[in-house]
Amino acid sequence: MDPSRIESEFPAPSYRGAQETALGRIREAFEDGNDVVLVRAPTGSGKSLLARAIAGCARRPGEAEPHQPVGAYYTTPQVSQLDDVAGDDLLEDLSIIRGKGNYDCILPGETNTPVDRAPCARERGFDCPVEHKCPYFSDRAIASNRSIAAMTLAYFMKTAGSDVFGMRDVVVVDEAHGLAEWAEMYATLDLSPRTIPQVVWEACEPPNVDRIADVEGYAERLRTTCQRRQKELRSKVELSAAEAGERDRLAELVRDLGWFLEDLRDLDSQTTWVVDQHEGAGTAVSVKPMDPARYLHHTVWDRGSKFALLSATILNKDAFCRGAGLDPSTVALVDVPHTFPVENRPLYDVTQGKMTYEHRDETLPKVARTIVRLMQHHPDEKGLVHAHSYAISDRLVSLLNDFGVGDRVRTHDKENRDAALEGWKRSDGSDLFVSVKMEEALDLKGDLCRWQVLCKAPYPNTRDSRVAARLEEGQWAWYYRTALRTVIQACGRVVRAPDDYGATYLADSSLLDLFERAKADTPGWFTEQVDRVSTPDLPSFQPSAAVESVGGSASGAGGLGGSSGSSASSVGSRSGSRSGSSSSSSSADDDYANHPLSDVWGE
Numbered sequence: 001m002d003p004s005r006i007e008s009e010f011p012a013p014s015y016r017g018a019q020e021t022a023l024g025r026i027r028e029a030f031e032d033g034n035d036v037v038l039v040r041a042p043t044g045s046g047k048s049l050l051a052r053a054i055a056g057c058a059r060r061p062g063e064a065e066p067h068q069p070v071g072a073y074y075t076t077p078q079v080s081q082l083d084d085v086a087g088d089d090l091l092e093d094l095s096i097i098r099g100k101g102n103y104d105c106i107l108p109g110e111t112n113t114p115v116d117r118a119p120c121a122r123e124r125g126f127d128c129p130v131e132h133k134c135p136y137f138s139d140r141a142i143a144s145n146r147s148i149a150a151m152t153l154a155y156f157m158k159t160a161g162s163d164v165f166g167m168r169d170v171v172v173v174d175e176a177h178g179l180a181e182w183a184e185m186y187a188t189l190d191l192s193p194r195t196i197p198q199v200v201w202e203a204c205e206p207p208n209v210d211r212i213a214d215v216e217g218y219a220e221r222l223r224t225t226c227q228r229r230q231k232e233l234r235s236k237v238e239l240s241a242a243e244a245g246e247r248d249r250l251a252e253l254v255r256d257l258g259w260f261l262e263d264l265r266d267l268d269s270q271t272t273w274v275v276d277q278h279e280g281a282g283t284a285v286s287v288k289p290m291d292p293a294r295y296l297h298h299t300v301w302d303r304g305s306k307f308a309l310l311s312a313t314i315l316n317k318d319a320f321c322r323g324a325g326l327d328p329s330t331v332a333l334v335d336v337p338h339t340f341p342v343e344n345r346p347l348y349d350v351t352q353g354k355m356t357y358e359h360r361d362e363t364l365p366k367v368a369r370t371i372v373r374l375m376q377h378h379p380d381e382k383g384l385v386h387a388h389s390y391a392i393s394d395r396l397v398s399l400l401n402d403f404g405v406g407d408r409v410r411t412h413d414k415e416n417r418d419a420a421l422e423g424w425k426r427s428d429g430s431d432l433f434v435s436v437k438m439e440e441a442l443d444l445k446g447d448l449c450r451w452q453v454l455c456k457a458p459y460p461n462t463r464d465s466r467v468a469a470r471l472e473e474g475q476w477a478w479y480y481r482t483a484l485r486t487v488i489q490a491c492g493r494v495v496r497a498p499d500d501y502g503a504t505y506l507a508d509s510s511l512l513d514l515f516e517r518a519k520a521d522t523p524g525w526f527t528e529q530v531d532r533v534s535t536p537d538l539p540s541f542q543p544s545a546a547v548e549s550v551g552g553s554a555s556g557a558g559g560l561g562g563s564s565g566s567s568a569s570s571v572g573s574r575s576g577s578r579s580g581s582s583s584s585s586s587s588a589d590d591d592y593a594n595h596p597l598s599d600v601w602g603e
Helices: 019-031 047-055 079-086 135-145 153-158 176-187 198-203 213-234 241-265 293-299 317-324 360-377 390-402 417-426 465-472 476-491 509-517 524-531 586-593
Strands: 036-040 072-076 148-152 168-174 189-191 273-276 285-289 304-311 331-335 347-349 383-386 432-435 451-454 503-506
Touching: 019 036, 019 047, 019 331, 047 072, 047 079, 047 168, 047 304, 072 079, 072 153, 079 148, 135 148, 148 153, 153 176, 168 176, 176 285, 176 293, 176 304, 176 317, 176 476, 189 241, 198 213, 213 241, 213 273, 213 285, 241 273, 273 465, 285 465, 317 331, 317 476, 360 383, 360 390, 360 451, 390 432, 417 432, 451 476, 465 476, 476 509, 476 524
Parallel strands: 036 304, 036 331, 072 148, 072 168, 168 304, 347 503, 383 432, 383 451, 451 503
Antiparallel strands: 189 285, 273 285
């Protein structure tokens, strides 16, 4: 790596904000001999441009000895972030590769078939006549030979150990604050009818599991059953699309079960595994690592010589290093100043009580009434509600419908979230979008959104065995820091430039408590916002005034559709029920009930 090139590799024609300062500090950090540089850059810093400049410092083929790696990787856990990179003309030299499922086959009669289900994946020995034109293999070949290959973190981790995407000189991870959590998620073994092919599940259902020692024997039996089924599928000359999918899933299961068993039996491994099975024998089992350091070494740290990790919310360097398996002595932290005026990003106290499960029935109707008043206060501006979970979203949307403001409210479900979001963003008017899990990687610049509401302090789900184990060990600082990180990310959605502005309203009193408990880990620029929290002067509750801009009335018959006949299947639809949620079968809900993200999906 040659850090001295960083300024010349910056892709924009000029600097804005603190970018020039940031590049100088990053260059110095690498020149000081650090292997890893954490770049804490607030919203609007142009992290993708900084990332491109860092990647451009990677060793080039003409500068390398035969044994030395060259080139760079750019990776991010957020698909939407990769989409933004793909659409940025300043980043056109980043060669993007996605998973096979994102590409369609080009053979006649197969143009609607994803590449991972195409004839080459279904038929043994299939000789594709157009492989050289295949969009997936073409993109893969280009990315593997270009100086900067860009991909999602999931694809990056999945290709660890491959000959195509081997070690490179520099690895840049954007939105890296949740790296340890992403690694834990990728390393988790979710053993359920949703993830295990039916024929295998029925032949090898799990026993009653109380502790991790109970899992070892079952994992070994399950791996053997998967391998037996693999042999059956391999004996077929041609597979159906469903069988091709089953084959791929079995390969992943065999690999993941083998990795788990190897780590579990390694006396020197520092990984602690925990297990969840809430319904007893014959039901889903989730096996999770507490410390994913070994997994990260294989999938990330062994993939490069130098690393730059960028995020607005790497709140505590030592804690981040511990979670990611890094030696803090080889890691530098570069702080990039915030250049957005604090008065353009205000926080307002509209708290109505606690939104914990025990208090929610009492508090949520008050929050809904407050949102109506905010709609009155912002009659001509789009707004966003961070509902935290689908359970909260459903109830909140129902209340807003009862108040008669449904004509101005949109929502989404798990299936149509991206389409609904894009529909709302493209729409005219002043609709309110009730969202779930959209605190990150959402760019709502300018009039796309001028105000937002945080409904609930986003604490980790205590039903997750990893969270419970950490709290039993007294890791409360981690608990508060994780919630604060999500809040800071959410606050950055509506203010995207120095001349942009947007208000964030705090509806859960636990948020104020969180700010106090996590004060030691709060960045100075966000402390400025917290110190200026004030109570807004809102109009009195009058629902008809909230929908005047859309010609609605407070009749209680708004377009949210509280009846069972309503639907949210159309893009950005106004609907009080989520397709596939409360109207779906109870068995489908049970599948999700005990997942680590069950507080997001429902309760």
